[in-house]
Amino acid sequence: MNKKVCRILVGMVMALALFPLVASGADQVIKLGTIFSRTGPIANLGMESWRGAEMARLLQNEKGGVLGKKIVFVDTDAPDAKAAVAETERLCTVEKVPVILGSFSSSICFAASAKSEQYKVVYWELGASAKKITERGLKYLFRTCQHGDGGGEQQLQFAAEVLAPRMGKNRNTIRIASVYEDSGYGDAWAAGIREMAKKMGVKLVLDESYNHKATDLSSLVMRIKAAEPDVILESSYENDGILLFRQIRELGLKIKMFVGSGGGMNLPGYRQGSGDGVDNHVCNVGFPGYNLNPSYAKGIEKLADLYRKTFKQEPEGVFSLVNYMGAMALWDVIKRAGSLNSEALVKAARETNISGDDTILRYGIKFAPPGAPDMGQNILARFFVTQWQDGKLHIVWPDEAATPGRKLVVVK
Amino acid sequence: MIFIQILVNGLLLGGIYALISIGLTLIFGVVRVINFAHGEFLMISMYISYYCYSLLGLNPYWSLLINFPLMFVIGMGMDQIIIRPLRNAPAYMQVFATVGLSILLINLVLFIFTGDYRAIDLPFAKKVVQVGGIYLNYPRLIIFSATVLITVLLYLFLKNTDIGKQIRAIAQNRTAARLMGFKLNRIYMITFGIGSGLVGIAGGLITPVYYVYPTVGVYFVLTAFVVVVLGGMGNMIGAFLGGLIIGIVDSLSGYYIDPSLKETVYYVIFVLVLIFRPSGLMGLVGAEEMGMK
Numbered sequence: 001m002n003k004k005v006c007r008i009l010v011g012m013v014m015a016l017a018l019f020p021l022v023a024s025g026a027d028q029v030i031k032l033g034t035i036f037s038r039t040g041p042i043a044n045l046g047m048e049s050w051r052g053a054e055m056a057r058l059l060q061n062e063k064g065g066v067l068g069k070k071i072v073f074v075d076t077d078a079p080d081a082k083a084a085v086a087e088t089e090r091l092c093t094v095e096k097v098p099v100i101l102g103s104f105s106s107s108i109c110f111a112a113s114a115k116s117e118q119y120k121v122v123y124w125e126l127g128a129s130a131k132k133i134t135e136r137g138l139k140y141l142f143r144t145c146q147h148g149d150g151g152g153e154q155q156l157q158f159a160a161e162v163l164a165p166r167m168g169k170n171r172n173t174i175r176i177a178s179v180y181e182d183s184g185y186g187d188a189w190a191a192g193i194r195e196m197a198k199k200m201g202v203k204l205v206l207d208e209s210y211n212h213k214a215t216d217l218s219s220l221v222m223r224i225k226a227a228e229p230d231v232i233l234e235s236s237y238e239n240d241g242i243l244l245f246r247q248i249r250e251l252g253l254k255i256k257m258f259v260g261s262g263g264g265m266n267l268p269g270y271r272q273g274s275g276d277g278v279d280n281h282v283c284n285v286g287f288p289g290y291n292l293n294p295s296y297a298k299g300i301e302k303l304a305d306l307y308r309k310t311f312k313q314e315p316e317g318v319f320s321l322v323n324y325m326g327a328m329a330l331w332d333v334i335k336r337a338g339s340l341n342s343e344a345l346v347k348a349a350r351e352t353n354i355s356g357d358d359t360i361l362r363y364g365i366k367f368a369p370p371g372a373p374d375m376g377q378n379i380l381a382r383f384f385v386t387q388w389q390d391g392k393l394h395i396v397w398p399d400e401a402a403t404p405g406r407k408l409v410v411v412k
Numbered sequence: 413m414i415f416i417q418i419l420v421n422g423l424l425l426g427g428i429y430a431l432i433s434i435g436l437t438l439i440f441g442v443v444r445v446i447n448f449a450h451g452e453f454l455m456i457s458m459y460i461s462y463y464c465y466s467l468l469g470l471n472p473y474w475s476l477l478i479n480f481p482l483m484f485v486i487g488m489g490m491d492q493i494i495i496r497p498l499r500n501a502p503a504y505m506q507v508f509a510t511v512g513l514s515i516l517l518i519n520l521v522l523f524i525f526t527g528d529y530r531a532i533d534l535p536f537a538k539k540v541v542q543v544g545g546i547y548l549n550y551p552r553l554i555i556f557s558a559t560v561l562i563t564v565l566l567y568l569f570l571k572n573t574d575i576g577k578q579i580r581a582i583a584q585n586r587t588a589a590r591l592m593g594f595k596l597n598r599i600y601m602i603t604f605g606i607g608s609g610l611v612g613i614a615g616g617l618i619t620p621v622y623y624v625y626p627t628v629g630v631y632f633v634l635t636a637f638v639v640v641v642l643g644g645m646g647n648m649i650g651a652f653l654g655g656l657i658i659g660i661v662d663s664l665s666g667y668y669i670d671p672s673l674k675e676t677v678y679y680v681i682f683v684l685v686l687i688f689r690p691s692g693l694m695g696l697v698g699a700e701e702m703g704m705k
Contacts, residue, residue, distance in 0.1 A: 219666020
C-alpha cells in the first residue's frame with residue numbers, strides 16, 4: 001500500500017482508539033455544583049460547611065456513587081451574593097449541573113437559589129438560616145436544616161423554660177435581652193425570638209441589632225448595661241461575637257448567661273478570642289458538633305475519623321455535620337428519582353420521608369409540600385443546645401444527646 | 413454618668429482611628445498618593461504582632477520594636493517599587509496600583525494564613541480600671557496615650573529636624589522644593605516609610621484589643637479615610653482631632669440613635685464635609701485637589 005493510505009488508516013485507528021476514552025470520560029461521573037464562601041469574611045464558616053458535603057460525597061462514592069456513577073463536585077466560591085449569582089449562572093449554563101448544593105450564608109442562598117430557579121436547577125440548601133428562604137414558593141429549592149426563626153423560637157424557649165427556673169426565676173421575672181447582627185442571619189433568629197416572646201407572654205428588656213462589620217460595639221454594650229438583663233440571646237458571627245464579649249467585659253458588665261445562635265459563637269476561634277470567661281456562661285442553640293453522644297448519633301465516631309483523615313485537622317466546628325446529613329439525603333433523592341432530570345428530582349424530593357432513626361442527627365427529613373407557606377422546608381429539623389465548658393463546646397440538651405459526662409451548667 | 417462613659421468610650425475609640433489615620437494623611441500630604449493599601453499594612457502589622465506572640469512568646473508591646481522598622485522598610489519598598497514608576501502618571505493610575513496591591517495583599521495573606529480569626533489572649537488586655545464609676549480599659553488607654561505621644565513627636569519631628577523641614581517644604585510646594593535642590597525621591601521614600609511605620613505601630617497596639625484576619629484593614633481604613641478628609645488631607649493635627657471627633661460621634665450616635673446606624677452618621681458627616689468644606693477642618697483650601705495636579 002502506498003504511504004498516503006497507510007497514514008489515513010493509522011489516523012482512523014488512532015481516532016477509534018480515542019473515541020471510547022472521550023465518550024467514557026463524560027458518562028462515568030455525576031457532576032454536581034457547590035456554592036460556598038471559600039474566601040471573604042465568612043470563609044472559615046463556608047469552608048467548614050463545605051467539608052460536610054464533601055464527606056458525604058466521599059462516603060457515597062465509596063459505596064459506588066449514585067445511579068452507578070461517582071459524584072464529582074464543581075466547587076465554586078461566593079464571598080458575597082453578587083459572586084453567588086455569577087457562579088450560579090456559570091454552573092447552570094456552562095457546567096450544566098442538575099443540582100447545586102450550598103451555602104451556609106442566607107444572603108448567598110437567597111440570591112443563588114432565585115437564579116437557579118430560573119434555570120430549573122435543583123438547589124439543595126444544607127445550612128442557611130433565614131426563614132424567608134423557603135417562603136418564596138420556589139419549586140426547585142429544598143432546605144434540609146432548621147431555619148433561624150425556628151431557632152430563635154428555641155432560643156427564647158430555652159431561656160424562659162430551661163434557664164429561668166435554674167436561675168431562681170420564672171418566665172415573668174427573668175430579664176431577657178435580644179442582640180443580633182443585622183443581616184439575613186441575625187434578623188431571622190431575632191424575628192423568631194420576638195414571635196415566641198409574644199406567644200409566651202415574655203417581655204424582652206432589649207431588642208437591638210448591630211452591624212457585624214463594626215469595629216466598635218461600646219455603644220451597644222452601654223444600651224445592654226442600661227437594660228440589666230439576666231440572659232442575653234445573641235446572634236453573631238465570629239468576629240463581632242468576640243468583640244461584643246470582650247467589650248462587655250471591658251465595660252464592667254456582668255452577664256450570667258448567653259444563649260447564642262450558632263453562627264460565630266460555635267467556632268473554636270470565638271473561644272480563643274474571647275478567653276475562658278466564656279466557659280459555663282455561653283450556650284448555643286444550633287447545630288451540633290462531633291461530641292454528640294455516640295449512642296445517640298450512630299456512626300459519628302467514624303465520621304470524625306474521616307474528617308481527620310481527609311482534612312488533616314480536628315473536627316471542632318459544628319457546621320459540617322448538618323451539611324453532611326443534608327447531602328446524604330440528596331443521594332437518597334437522586335436514587336429514588338432514578339435520573340438527573342429536574343422534574344424527577346423534585347418529585348422524589350417531595351416524596352422524601354426519612355425517619356429520625358436513620359439519620360445521624362436523629363431528626364427526620366420531610367419537606368413541606370407545594371402549597372404550604374414554607375414549601376421545600378424540612379419540617380422535622382430541629383436544633384440542639386451546646387455549652388462552652390473547659391474550653392470545648394459540649395452538647396447539653398436534649399439530655400439524651402448530651403456528651404457523655406456533661407450536663408448544662410447554669411450560673412445564677 | 414452614662415453620658416460621660418459614652419464620651420470616654422468615644423475618645424478611646426477615636427484614639428485608635430486617629431493613630432491609623434496619621435500615617436495615611438502624612439503619605440497623602442507629602443507623596444500625594446491615596447494609599448488604598450493602608451488598611452492592609454495595618455493588617456500585616458497585626459499579623460506580625462500575632463505571630464511574634466504565638467511563635468516567640470513576645471508581648472505585643474515589645475514587638476513594636478519589630479513592627480515599626482519592618483513596616484518602615486515595607487513602606488519604603490512599596491514607594492520605590494510601585495509608586496515611583498507612576499510618579500508622573502495620572503492620579504487614577506496610582507489609585508489602581510494601590511487598590512491592586514490591597515487586593516493582592518489580602519488574598520496573599522488569606523492564602524498563606526487562611527481566613528481564620530486569630531486573637532491574642534493577653535491577660536493584661538482584659539484589665540479594667542475604674543475611675544469614679546467610669547470604666548477604662550488598659551490597652552485602649554495605652555493606645556490613646558500612644559496616639560497623643562506620636563502626634564506630638566511627629567509634630568516636633570516635622571518642625572525641628574532637617575528631614576522634617578524638607579518633608580514640609582515638599583508638601584507645601586513640590587516644584588519650588590525641586591528647584592531648591594531637594595532630593596524628592598528620597599524624601600518620598602522616607603515619608604512613605606514613616607507613614608507605614610506609624611500604621612505598623614497602630615497595628616501592634618490594637619492587636620491585644622481586636623482579632624486578626626485578612627480583611628481587618630478594610631473596615632478600619634474606611635473610617636480612616638473619613639477621618640483624613642474631616643481633618644484635612646496632609647494635616648497631622650487635623651487627623652488627630654478628626655479621629656477623636658469620629659470616635660465620639662460613633663459612640664454617641666450608637667447609644668442615642670441606634671447601634672446599627674452609627675456608621676451611617678459618620679458617613680453622612682463625610683459627605684457633608686466633602687460638599688461644604690472639602691479641604692477639611694484644618695486643611696489648606698485647595699488641598700483636596702493636590703493629588704490631581
